Amino acid sequence: xxxxxxxxxxxxxxxxxxxxxxxxxxxxxxxxxxxxxxxxxxxxxxxxxxxxxxxxxxxxxxxxxxxxxxxxxxxxxxxxxxxxxxxxxxxxxxxxxxxxxxxxxxxxxxxxxxxxxxxxxxxxxxxxxxxxxxxxxxxxxxxxxxxxxxxxxxxxxxxxxxxxxxxxxxxxxxxxxxxxxxxxxxxxxxxxxxxxxxxxxxxxxxxxxxxxxxxxxxxxxxxxxxxxxxxxxxxxxxxxxxxxxxxxxxxxxxxxxxxxxxxxxxxxxxxxxxxxxxxxxxxxxxxxxxxxxxxxxxxxxxxxxxxxxxxxxxxxxxxxxxxxxxxxxxxxxxxxxxxxxxxxxxxxxxxxxxxxxxxxxxxxxxxxxxxxxxxxxxxxxxxxxxxxxx
Amino acid sequence: xxxxxxxxxxxxxxxxxxxxxxxxxxxxxxxxxxxxxxxxxxxxxxxxxxxxxxxxxxxxxxxxxxxxxxxxxxxxxxxxxxxxxxxxxxxxxxxxxxxxxxxxxxxxxxxxxxxxxxxxxxxxxxxxxxxxxxxxxxxxxxxxxxxxxxxxxxxxxxxxxxxxxxxxxxxxxxx
Amino acid sequence: xxxxxxxxxxxxxxxxxxxxxxxxxxxxxxxxxxxxxxxxxxxxxxxxxxxxxxxxxxxxxxxxxxxxxxxxxxxxxxxxxxxxxxxxxxxxxxxxxxxxxxxxxxxxxxxxxxxxxxxxxxxxxxxxxxxxxxxxxxxxxxxxxxxxxxxxxxxxxxxxxxxxxxxxxxxxxxxxxxxxxxxxxxxxxxxxxxxxxxxxxxxxxxxxxxxxxxxxxxxxxxxxxxxxxxxxxxxxxxxxxxxxxxxxxxxxxxxxxxxxxxxxxxxxxxxxxxxxxxxxxxxxxxxxxxxxxxxxxxxxxxxxxxxxxxxxxxxxxxxxxxxx
Numbered sequence: 001x002x003x004x005x006x007x008x009x010x011x012x013x014x015x016x017x018x019x020x021x022x023x024x025x026x027x028x029x030x031x032x033x034x035x036x037x038x039x040x041x042x043x044x045x046x047x048x049x050x051x052x053x054x055x056x057x058x059x060x061x062x063x064x065x066x067x068x069x070x071x072x073x074x075x076x077x078x079x080x081x082x083x084x085x086x087x088x089x090x091x092x093x094x095x096x097x098x099x100x101x102x103x104x105x106x107x108x109x110x111x112x113x114x115x116x117x118x119x120x121x122x123x124x125x126x127x128x129x130x131x132x133x134x135x136x137x138x139x140x141x142x143x144x145x146x147x148x149x150x151x152x153x154x155x156x157x158x159x160x161x162x163x164x165x166x167x168x169x170x171x172x173x174x175x176x177x178x179x180x181x182x183x184x185x186x187x188x189x190x191x192x193x194x195x196x197x198x199x200x201x202x203x204x205x206x207x208x209x210x211x212x213x214x215x216x217x218x219x220x221x222x223x224x225x226x227x228x229x230x231x232x233x234x235x236x237x238x239x240x241x242x243x244x245x246x247x248x249x250x251x252x253x254x255x256x257x258x259x260x261x262x263x264x265x266x267x268x269x270x271x272x273x274x275x276x277x278x279x280x281x282x283x284x285x286x287x288x289x290x291x292x293x294x295x296x297x298x299x300x301x302x303x304x305x306x307x308x309x310x311x312x313x314x315x316x317x318x319x320x321x322x323x324x325x326x327x328x329x330x331x332x333x334x335x336x337x338x339x340x341x342x343x344x345x346x347x348x349x350x351x352x353x354x355x356x357x358x359x360x361x362x363x364x365x366x367x368x369x370x371x372x373x374x375x376x377x378x379x380x381x382x383x384x385x386x387x388x389x390x
Numbered sequence: 391x392x393x394x395x396x397x398x399x400x401x402x403x404x405x406x407x408x409x410x411x412x413x414x415x416x417x418x419x420x421x422x423x424x425x426x427x428x429x430x431x432x433x434x435x436x437x438x439x440x441x442x443x444x445x446x447x448x449x450x451x452x453x454x455x456x457x458x459x460x461x462x463x464x465x466x467x468x469x470x471x472x473x474x475x476x477x478x479x480x481x482x483x484x485x486x487x488x489x490x491x492x493x494x495x496x497x498x499x500x501x502x503x504x505x506x507x508x509x510x511x512x513x514x515x516x517x518x519x520x521x522x523x524x525x526x527x528x529x530x531x532x533x534x535x536x537x538x539x540x541x542x543x544x545x546x547x548x549x550x551x552x553x554x555x556x557x558x559x560x561x562x563x564x565x
Numbered sequence: 566x567x568x569x570x571x572x573x574x575x576x577x578x579x580x581x582x583x584x585x586x587x588x589x590x591x592x593x594x595x596x597x598x599x600x601x602x603x604x605x606x607x608x609x610x611x612x613x614x615x616x617x618x619x620x621x622x623x624x625x626x627x628x629x630x631x632x633x634x635x636x637x638x639x640x641x642x643x644x645x646x647x648x649x650x651x652x653x654x655x656x657x658x659x660x661x662x663x664x665x666x667x668x669x670x671x672x673x674x675x676x677x678x679x680x681x682x683x684x685x686x687x688x689x690x691x692x693x694x695x696x697x698x699x700x701x702x703x704x705x706x707x708x709x710x711x712x713x714x715x716x717x718x719x720x721x722x723x724x725x726x727x728x729x730x731x732x733x734x735x736x737x738x739x740x741x742x743x744x745x746x747x748x749x750x751x752x753x754x755x756x757x758x759x760x761x762x763x764x765x766x767x768x769x770x771x772x773x774x775x776x777x778x779x780x781x782x783x784x785x786x787x788x789x790x791x792x793x794x795x796x797x798x799x800x801x802x803x804x805x806x807x808x809x810x811x812x813x814x815x816x817x818x819x820x821x822x823x824x825x826x827x828x829x830x831x832x833x834x835x836x837x838x839x840x841x842x843x844x845x846x847x848x849x850x851x852x853x854x855x856x857x858x859x860x861x862x863x864x865x866x867x868x869x870x871x872x873x874x875x876x877x878x879x880x881x882x883x884x885x886x887x888x889x
Contacts, residue, residue: 014516030702038784052706052861061490062513069498070523105410141784143775143858149606215776216857234487235438246459254462321539324412324455324464326439335439335455341537348524348537350442352455360487371706372785372860389513 015060019046027055034063038141038375041385045362045374052370057363064389072349077103078177078314080349085171087351088387090133093119093126094329096175098336099349101256102325103177106318106340112308114301115179116258121192121295122162122180123327124288126172128199129158130330131281131288138278138379139210142219147210154202157195164188177316179307192296196289203286211282220274224365224377227272234364235357238332239284240381242268243276250328262294274380281382315344331355331382353387392417392465394434398427402550406541408464413455415465416541418550421478424454424469425505428481428488431456436465438481441491443499445526446534448553449473450501454481470534470550471501480505498524579672583660591807595622597843598850605854632796637700640793644698649794649801652691655684656808663815664739666825666835678726678736681816682719685771688809689715692773692780692790695802699793707789710861711773711780717868718770718777724876725760725767728883729753729820738816742824749828754821759879761821763872768817768849770868772809775853779861814845 012020012031020029033044042063048056068087072080084095097119104111111119132155136148159169165184166174174181210216231241241248247266251259267283269276320342326335332354339348358381366374392403392415402418419427439455454467469478480503482489492503493512500522503509511519535554543551596611596619603610611618636642662677664670674680689711696708732753733741745751754761769777781789791802818824818841825838859867 014510018510028702028705030706037787049706051709062511062515065513067523073524073526102412105412108410139857143778143782143784144856145602146606146854149608153607213857215859218863219857219860232432232435232437233485235440235485236487241459248459253459254457320537322411322413322537324466326412326457333439337440337442337453337455339444339537341532347532348442348444350440352440356490357487360490364486370860370862372782372858375785 015044015046015058019048019056019058022056023048024050024055026050032374038378039385040137040383043359043383043385043388045378047371047374049371052372054366054369054371054374057366057374059359059362061359061389064386066386066390068351068390069349072346074345076315076344077318077346078312078316080346081175082171082173084175085168085173086386087353087390088329088331088334088355088384089170090130090382090384090387091123091126091330092170092172093123093175094327094334095351096173097123097257098325098327098329098334099338100175100177101327102323102336102338103316103318105323105325106321106338107177107312107316109178109308109312111179111257112301112305113258114183114299114305115307117295117299118165118180118184118306119175120258120262121184121292121299122165122172122174124292124295125158125162125192127288127330128285129155129162131285132158134281134330134379134382135206138382139216141375141379142216144210144216147206150202150206150209154199157191157198161188161191161195164191176307176311178311181307183303183306185303189296189299192292196293199285199289203282206282211278217275219372219376220278220380222271222273222275223369223373224274224380225272226361226365230361230364234361236332236361237354237357238329238382239277239280240332240358240361242266242280243278244272245270250326250333254326256325256327258295259291261298262291264290264294274376277380277382317342317344326352329354331384331387332358351390353390355381355383355387356390359383359388394430394436394465395427398423398430400545400547402540402546403544404541405544411541412464413466414463416468417465418468418470421469421471424467425479425481425484427467428454428484431465432484435459438485438487438491439464441488441495443495443501443524444537445499445524445531446537447531448534450476450499451534451538452478452495452501476501477504479503480507480509482506498522500525576672579661580657583657586660587656587804587808587811590811591804592622592626594807594811594846595625597847601847601850602854605851626800629800630797634798635793635795637793640700641698644694645793646798648691648695648698649798649805651694652688652805653801653808655687656805656812658684659808659812660815662738663812663819664742664824665815665838667833670739673739674737676736677738678730678741678816681812682723682726685809685812686715686719688805689719691805695794696780696790699790701792703786703788703792704790707780707782707786707792710782710786711790713861713865714770714773714777714779717865718767718872721763721868721872721876722767722771724873724880725757725764726820728757728760728876728880731880731883731887732756738819738824742819742826745823746826746833747830749823751826752821752823757821757879757883759875760883761817763876763879764817764821765848766867766872768813769852770864772806772813772849774806774810774849776856776858777864778853778858779864782858784858810846810849811842814842814849817845818842 027048027050029048033039034042044060046058068083084099085092087095132151136151139147163169165182166172228244231244245268247268249266264287267280269279318340322339324337326333335352337350341347366377404416406413406416436456436458442453444451449470449472452469456465492506495501497514600610611621614620614624659681661672662674692711693708696704733744773780822841826833827837
């Protein structure tokens, strides 16, 4: 059966027609996407504009839907890990971690200390790459072409580092139930140690080049207000929530792994606007550097103790039960719910994508702004479309 | 006992082991109570994490995960609806973010959320609204007791226990 | 009749010359822009075709010509194809009255400045037609922006030019250049600094260049007015854009920077004009690759709330000083 049933076959697809039914006089309905330069992939937003002012907006998802949750139900527990790298190409490590964390909870596996630290280091490095990618792309959305090249300069170095222990550059899947797949060699640790001061030097340049620019500030300050009330109603997390002044970070509020051993701040901004979210992410990069630095100092154990002895095989059989595990991704709280019936395939895997909830708040935040602001708001939510659609 | 839910008629409230499930409170509710409960949780400053459904022999078990920003105390609301008439009242009027989660659950399992302002396909194509990929085949489907465990029961009206009680009896007979 | 032919020959030579100048400029300028942008972004820029990629733009132009010309369904065919031509043709005329050297002037026109301002307005019309004719919603939004923007930014541009005309008492560009002869101190930039700044800002608005490229605004309107154009339809808009850039930078050099006169007496020639024009062009390129795009209402606010009052004030002050 089709959802079209009661619609006359005019122009546009189901969503356009449905949207058009409530159209006011004298407005224009435009489809922003699925192919649009600033929707970063195949997100589609149907927008009703009065001149350039947005009257209504409705995101249409699903263009990149791959049904990861179904794939989870037909694969072995271990065989599902590579899917995690493909849910969110920006911060794949955090998704890896959320999934293996949930399975470890179910199985009651205690991960070796060294593996915990390696996970922290790699996830934080990956968070840096994610924020750098966002930063460059956001400024690109706002019309400045150059900063993304600078961001990719640094991101390239990070990818080279992450390539060593994970053997991939984007869609990482090197976490295993019970640890990580490969240990970090000395060369890798050396590279990270060299990268930290280098990046500390670069951050002020980013500020000088971009953050203080008057055009940029006028474009993002007081634009796209998503306040605490909205965050609660829509379930926004991550930099969106912290940009609204709530110091909520899963690493601190629901501490997992060894995050309680590090000294780091949770940057917040009270402005609740795009600029607030911008500053939160920039400040988070510094905090990630701090965490990496401390983790490298404390890194325990001998090389090779990066996974539990007798690590479970991919076709493992966790005991009957359910588990929910949440980690802090670059975009917010990543939550994975798994239910096991005691066989080698999961009974149910549910992926909670932070971008999904953040995007949900877009329509309300964008109503009443102008078209150019919609781009500024969309960018400030830091969307990774595969993660929205899963 | 969970303060926020005082005054709500629940079917079963259980405390779960956070270390192994990541969840603290597990609350079974009748479908008609869900909206009222959502309002209570909104007042108690909970925020919605996600909504999902599980397919069991007894029907669809719809799960709502809630958590608070200040205290880490995950609350899972569970609503069991029959397979023939899977209708749950929508909580999208309270938690606006629930709209998309409910649409997604409708796409995957075919659970209807009554009162959702826009219950059209979200992730699945509009051309086939009857395809629900996560509905299991009769062969693969299990009973609720074969997958979930209750935890430490705090209060109960008995109807949910009955679903689990057989399991214990069955295990006992196996032994 | 004889006299007519005598007048016609230099005119034809000038038109052909300015066509060649425009084409060469477009090639060189696009190459320069890409190379310059590359270096701003810490990469080498085009490098493969020819030594240091000098032939890249030529190849790109050939590739563009080889593409299929598409007309969208339900587009207004006539307006759709009129627009790029209307955008391109006036550019050729605009080069006529600009004195590039002591003898290198296409045609000395008494009302040269007026002619340039009048014909350059055609571009706004072309953008509207392109957006309207292509039956595309993004195109219409781009066209709407183009109207508001070009109309707005023409006014401060005119007012600053008028201030120069008040000072010199002429609209003849050769005459204006002649009045700046001698050393660098005679350049009008010193007498009209405010007008110079306003002119520079309005210049970005007039030519639709970043940070004021609102009519195209790639990340907002996909490509604005030229969303639907392919092949040389797009190519003509592209050439015209670079043509207008060269024209407006040439005019800026003539009005404020002494035209073909050098900074010290005695050395004058077309190369000065070339250096000054290209220096201004590089300024425009530099700005494009550095700044984010302003928002549309902010763009108009800059014009109506700042440039226009300042330009008016500048004009009145000039008039007052001239009167005294």
